[in-house]
Amino acid sequence: MKKISIIGVTGSIGLQTIDVIEKNKSQFEVVSIAAGKNVDALRGILSRIDVRRVCMKDETHIAALKLEYPNIEFTYGMDGLLEVAHDDSDMLVTAILGSVGIRPTLAAIKQKKDIALANKETLVAAGAIVMDAAKEAGVQILPVDSEHSAIFQCLKGEDKKAIKRLMITASGGSFRDLERHELDKVTLKDALNHPNWSMGKKITIDSATMLNKGLEVIEAKWLFDLEVDQISTILHRESIVHSMVEFVDNSIIAQIGNSDMRHPIQFALTYPDRLPMNNPLDWAQLTQLNFKEMDLNRFKMLQYAYDAIKIGGTMPAVLNAANELAVSEFLKEKISFLEIEQIVESAMNHHQVIQNPDIDTILHVDAFYKNNRF
Incomplete structure (x- = not known):
């Protein structure tokens, strides 16, 4: 039985990971999960699977959750995410959104855990560091993105x-x-x-x-x-x-x-094996497949x-951080759709690139461009 921990469990990929695990309960044990602030979604998950530890985004609901689930250890924040990364699971599913996934991913790699990677920002901002760490630790980075x-x-x-x-x-x-x-x-x-x-x-x-x-x-x-x-x-x-x-x-x-994310999720969780799944492709329903050059x-x-x-260097981290800021503003309807790319372009034009950055430099650049618009 493979021991799994999940950060970002209440998001889309996290919930679909729970679907896969629930359908294959004899194959997996969930050790720890990290959620955001969606307590209702968390309760739904805890009604479906057993876990030892839950990390929340902050301490707002911790006291109430401890009373409701006395047999579960509750933590919060980055310290809590790192505790999840350091548990005794075999694999960490990084379904968390944004560059906050970098530190727990690196921590899990150092613990020699395989990574089921859905948090693309980790490799965008710190790809060289993460892949070097994985090679040194002898662990696999198994992609969850369908592509x-x-x-x-x-x-x-x-x-x-x-x-x-x-x-x-x-x-x-x-x-x-x-x-x-x-x-x-x-x-x-x-x-x-x-x-x-x-x-x-x-x-x-x-x-x-x-x-x-x-x-x-x-x-x-x-x-x-x-x-x-x-x-x-x-x-x-x-x-x-x-x-x-x-x-x-x-x-x-x-x-x-x-178009079902549970396929790549299950592939990563069960690799190198394959398990049966429902929802096969119906070739009779495919009338045509279209391909077009990207403009x-x-x-x-x-x-x-x-x-x-x-x-190279810190520029991908700037691209990612500025985009996180811009998309957050767009989701709050504070900017127009085309202003997203304007914010990203301005940040990239502003930035003085640092080549071969260490992780602290990357995280500093990330924080700066997530909080400053140019």
């Missing part, structure tokens, strides 16, 4: 020298059918209406701006140890082909399946991501 899970599966048994390029597919997000000039008037409600996937609010907005795909490009560079020029993106509105790998002989391997002038945030990783 990176697809690439991981396509590369199984392949020689790195045979890789020509990765092709990361993108649905196009909520505004894929709009021209750029039409984005002036879009609303928050419009942006949150993703055509294919059920996701959290922040990642849904990132999908609409296409920054999510940009973060995935950066994440793929570190996960698969490739040059940025070997990583391309392609519009694929059906989200059936989750990504592809093209090899030097021009053959292409693709991973195909329904980087239309999707400027994707271009910013390519720029950031090519510049």
Whole structure:
């Protein structure tokens, strides 16, 4: 039985991870979980699975929860997240949102835990440090993002020298059918209406701006140890082909399946084994699959991501932090949709890049650009 801990358990990926675990109870034991502030969602989880420890975002509800669940240890904040990372589980699922996932991920790696990585910001901001730590500790970083899970599966048994390029597919997000000039008037409600996937609010907005795909490009560079020029993106509105790998002989391997995040979650949790799942792809319902070249002038945030990783150093952390600030403002309806990219561009123009940063420098830069707009 594999021991699992989860940070970000009340978010979209966290809840779907609980679905997978609940359907395979003989395979998994959940040791610790970390939630945000959604106590109702937490109660729902605790009615479905047994855990030893719960970490909350802050101490607001701790006293009441201790009375309600006397057999569970409750902690909070970053110290609590690090306690989860240091428990006796075999794997940490990093479903938490944002760069707050960096420190617990590194702590878990040092404890020689495998990582089921759904927190892409960790590799975006600190990819070199995290991958070096994983290599030194001899642990696996197993991607939970559907695109990176697809690439991981396509590369199984392949020689790195045979890789020509990765092709990361993108649905196009909520505004894929709009021209750029039409984005002036879009609303928050419009942006949150993703055509294919059920996701959290922040990642849904990132999908609409296409920054999510940009973060995935950066994440793929570190996960698969490739040059940025070997990583391309392609519009694929059906989200059936989750990504592809093209090899030097021009053959292409693709991973195909329904738009259901529980598939890549289960793959990461059970790797190297595979367990049965419901909801198979119905080929009879597929009338066509569409692919289209990505227009980087239309999707400027994707271009910013390519720029950031090519510049390197602290620039990807700035890209990510400024985007977190901008999306937070957009979700509060304080700025327009197109102002998101303006905030990110201004932050990148302002920043003086530090090459080969240590983790403290990365976290300092991250905090600065999450709290300052230029």
